[in-house]
Amino acid sequence: MSTFWSIWVIVLTLGTIFGCWWLLWATRKGQSTDQETDRTTGHSFDGIEELDNPLPKWWFYLFLGTVIFSLGYLALYPGLGNFQGFLGWSQHNQWEEEVQLADARYGEIYARYGDVAIPELAGNEDAMQMGQRLFANHCAVCHGSAARGAIGFPNLTDDAWLYGGKPEDIVETLNNGRQGNMPAKGFMPNMTPTQVDQVVNYVLSFSNRAKNEEAAEAGAAVYAQGCAGCHGPEAKGNQAMGAPDLTDDAWLYGSTYEWIEETVLYGRENMMPAQSGRLSEDQIHILAAYVYSLSN
Ligand code: HEC
Ligand code: HEC
Numbered sequence: 001m002s003t004f005w006s007i008w009v010i011v012l013t014l015g016t017i018f019g020c021w022w023l024l025w026a027t028r029k030g031q032s033t034d035q036e037t038d039r040t041t042g043h044s045f046d047g048i049e050e051l052d053n054p055l056p057k058w059w060f061y062l063f064l065g066t067v068i069f070s071l072g073y074l075a076l077y078p079g080l081g082n083f084q085g086f087l088g089w090s091q092h093n094q095w096e097e098e099v100q101l102a103d104a105r106y107g108e109i110y111a112r113y114g115d116v117a118i119p120e121l122a123g124n125e126d127a128m129q130m131g132q133r134l135f136a137n138h139c140a141v142c143h144g145s146a147a148r149g150a151i152g153f154p155n156l157t158d159d160a161w162l163y164g165g166k167p168e169d170i171v172e173t174l175n176n177g178r179q180g181n182m183p184a185k186g187f188m189p190n191m192t193p194t195q196v197d198q199v200v201n202y203v204l205s206f207s208n209r210a211k212n213e214e215a216a217e218a219g220a221a222v223y224a225q226g227c228a229g230c231h232g233p234e235a236k237g238n239q240a241m242g243a244p245d246l247t248d249d250a251w252l253y254g255s256t257y258e259w260i261e262e263t264v265l266y267g268r269e270n271m272m273p274a275q276s277g278r279l280s281e282d283q284i285h286i287l288a289a290y291v292y293s294l295s296n
Pocket of ligand 1: 135138139140141142143152153154156160161162163164165170173174178179180181242270271272273275287288291
């Protein structure tokens with residue numbers, strides 16, 4: 001809020017409160033007693049007269065109490081323009097505190113499994129229920145609630161791995177994230193359209209789906225030059241850089257001619273976000289065991 005609006009709010013708020021106070025005080029004057037009297041205000045309408053009685057005491061003090069309460073509230077909590085109140089309370093801080101409390105409470109439960117080896121933990125039903133909840137909260141948006149993935153998001157339930165399915169590989173994936181980059185046309189930036197067609201057919205031939213056998217045969221040379229450096233001479237992939245196995249039936253993107261052609265022409269960039277810092281070490285340990293359990 002700019003200084004002008006901050007002062008505007010402060011003046012308006014305090015002005016209203018003191019206005020109420022003044023009104024209360026002014027109308028009370030001269031009425032030292034709260035005994036009912038026969039005095040009237042002198043105002044009469046249709047024969048009905050208005051009695052000039054003082055405010056009931058309970059009402060007066062209740063009103064006074066609300067004025068004092070509001071001043072106290074405004075001193076302690078945010079309410080007066082940019083003034084944050086002497087308690088330093090904010091929604092954000094309160095949320096942080098609650099998260100810390102929850103971490104302290106559940107942290108102990110997670111910590112119980114911290115020393116259990118991942119393959120063993122994967123067989124622990126209680127821990128895996130916890131893992132499932134963590135997965136639903138932190139991973140399902142991308143990998144799906146059943147962890148079966150989607151276009152661009154790997155299926156975690158099969159045994160095809162971009163980066164490896166050993167416990168330490170999964171922990172590394174979760175802690176530091178992963179980045180899969182395939183440059184357009186691989187290592188052959190000057191690949192001709194004919195060569196693109198050939199190499200796509202060659203990739204399709206790994207699963208016996210080549211559209212044109214001749215082109216597929218010619219594609220072997222293109223593959224050796226432009227692709228083998230990452231996907232391996234036998235196209236079995238390379239987990240060190242996340243280059244997928246092109247011979248299995250697990251596909252990160254579509255498996256049709258058009259999808260593969262698109263990958264070759266434009267390349268791919270993909271990212272698994274790092275979880276360390278977002279989740280505790282113990283939570284990551286449980287999640288890694290959960291992921292491990294999905295395919296073992
Ligand atoms: C923002 C989306 C997103 C979120 C959230 C996310 N992931 Fe991923 N994850 C990806 C993508 C994309 C990849 C593939 C990266 C690549 O292609 O290089 C991936 C890859 C992985 C892999 C590697 C799979 C393999 O074949 O090697 C694992 C394991 C994994 N994620 C587990 C998780 C877990 C557990 C969580 C929850 C803590 C999670 N992911 C949260 C997007 C996400
Ligand atoms: C610099 C390394 C590199 C080179 C060279 C390379 N790729 Fe890739 N390729 C990758 C990576 C990494 C991915 C995974 C991208 C991701 O995680 O989204 C990939 C993905 C693919 C996919 C998608 C696989 C799937 O499961 O959907 C295909 C198809 C593919 N590459 C074919 C090729 C072909 C054909 C060539 C040669 C023209 C080639 N690649 C060259 C690294 C490479």
